[in-house]
Amino acid sequence: MRVLVVMDPIENVNLKKDTTMAMLWAASRRGHELGYVQQQDLYIDQGKAFGLIASLQVFENNKNYYQLGEKNKESIAAYDVVLMRKDPPFDMNFVYTTYILEQAEREGAWIINNPRSLRDCNEKLFATQFPELQVPTLVSSQDSLIREFITQHQDVIVKPLDGMGGMGIFRLSANGVNIGSTLEILTQNGQQPIMAQRYIPEIVDGDKRILMVNGEPIPYCLARIPQNGETRGNLAAGGRGEARPLTENDLKIARRIAPFLREKGLIFVGLDVIGDYVTEINVTSPTCVREIDAQFGTSIADTLFDVLEAGR
Structure with a gap:
């Protein structure tokens, strides 16, 4: 080809x-x-x-x-x-x-x-189409609504809708002292929506990247484990990558989302899973292939090209 x-x-x-x-x-x-x-x-x-x-x-x-x-x-x-x-x-x-x-x-x-799906499927917002797979999640630019959400859930992660690599992610608690300034910066003084999610304690065990090729999960994920007191597990934020076999719940999540990926022409996708919950669906340029390959002897890129060659 x-x-x-x-x-x-x-x-x-x-x-x-x-x-x-x-x-x-x-x-x-x-x-x-x-x-x-x-x-x-x-x-x-x-x-x-x-x-x-x-x-x-x-x-x-x-x-x-x-x-x-x-x-x-x-x-x-x-x-x-x-x-x-x-x-x-x-x-x-x-x-x-x-x-x-x-x-x-x-x-x-x-x-x-698929280029249309790259536009339509914002990596944070796409995941909200599967509320049964998420922790409580709010998308809003309104200070009052976000504060109400923080008060309700006490311990919350807030992040921009267009970030990558852990950029702009903050953990806020109901009794925190920097809520106002953090929300002002992230929402650009109430002009831009952000995502707020209930904090998932299982992040200490890793933020798992599950790679999907043509709707089929690669049998191993990369758990990105926060280091040095960080909340973020992203490798770009200093997280440590540990490849692991998928759990039964990981497979359940993958099977639930797979038909939507195929329908939208999303051939190579990365699901982000913390504990039992999906946090993001990465469609632009998912990574972590090299780390999984190195630890489990897979060749995920060859799996992708098997699909591409068959499709052509």
Whole structure:
């Protein structure tokens, strides 16, 4: 196949941890032809989707892991599969990119994940479609409603709707002294909604990332365990990653959400589970492949390409 990747600058990846590189290595091992493009190099010309695309070779070598060719104008639909792996923030540039990729989809390209669903399925809000799988959750910009929620549940996590890697997450208690200033900053003085969730004590045992490929759970998750008194388990916030087999409850959660992922064309997804509860459904550029592979000898990117090859 011809495989195009839309990603952040390849020269800046964390080679030890980067999930996109695992995908590209798997594609290369299987003999697929790779193209590379950044978000700003995608465009529409006379109603057709194009990119200034460079040919890409990748090597499983820490000192020499990629080689790029010259950029050339090329139809995005000339590729069999497009891996949309641009990291958040989910800003307007990201939205515009999904419109360009949606045009490429109309021309026959297969975008992973579906660009319309990337727009529709906010990683925090998508999870609220499954209230039976969540702790009590409020989404609001109103100071009074959030304060009422904190008073009711006593111990609460608040976070922005567009963050990643644990950015902007705060733990507030009903008798805390910084509630006002925290809510002012997060809601931009009541102008922007945020999410508030009852604190889940099981976070001390890890925030589990369950990877889903075409609606099927990978049998192992990565528990991201907070360190040094942190509330957040995110690896980007210093959490320690420990791969574990899925529990029966993890599988139950995955089976409940799977049909919705398939329906929306969300082929590669990361569910975040703390204790028995879903907190987020990550659809933009889920990670943790490398850590699970290293600890359990899996090759999750190959599992993904099994699906992509069968689909084409």
